């Protein structure tokens with residue numbers, strides 16, 4: 282399964298396991314839930330050997346895997362040098378267990394080179410931007426999307442923190458505008474309680490994936506998988522497209 286440009290938002294569950302045995306349990310639970318389309322491994326939470334975890338994913342996970350090391354700068358759990366970050370990404374896109382890698386736009390790495398190398402191994406790239414403090418003005422959001430697209434990544438992802446309902450509307454409107462310009466798969470959400478509507482209404486404004494939880498949230502405002510599926514299904518009965 283691929284992340285598409287349009288249609289009903291797909292459900293992605295983050296795994297924040299710290300150990301291999303926690304990971305095993307999480308994979309088992311996720312495999313048995315038909316409504317889950319993608320899994321995001323939040324590697325920044327993981328405290329044991331990464332190659333063993335990747336081998337476990339390869340032999341047991343039945344859903345496509347997104348490999349994400351979320352850095353401290355963008356709300357993640359662990360600090361990392363840029364050398365270690367690029368090494369990790371290289372290990373990930375070489376590995377058959379990994380379908381997508383997440384690369385942060387604002388890290389000083391050679392995004393174009395990473396995308397090109399990942400594509401040689403049939404791994405797709407999500408280029409991401411997170412702002413846990415506020416929602417930048419629309420011109421800046423559009424600029425982020427354009428800079429992301431310039432890396433030649435396959436999917437653009439943006440998460441912002443709203444403080445007013447108008448921030449949520451601005452986020453949605455920015456995606457609508459940029460979709461007309463770029464026609465690419467985009468994942469976008471406003472975080473926190475205020476932003477919850479953006480996590481289920483992607484079909485209207487153009488977000489292709491929703492991050493939802495089975496247990497712990499990896500970001501504020503995420504809905505439970507079952508609630509997200511329910512709301513998305515109800516909304517898609519009145520498909521606007």
Ligand SMILES: O=C1C[C@@](O)(C(=O)O)C[C@@H](O)[C@@H]1O
Pocket residue numbers: 295321323349351409411438440470472492499500501503
């Ligand atoms: O980029 C995202 C989106 C996210 O921050 C959210 O708000 O759901 C959750 C993260 O795990 C993921 O990497």
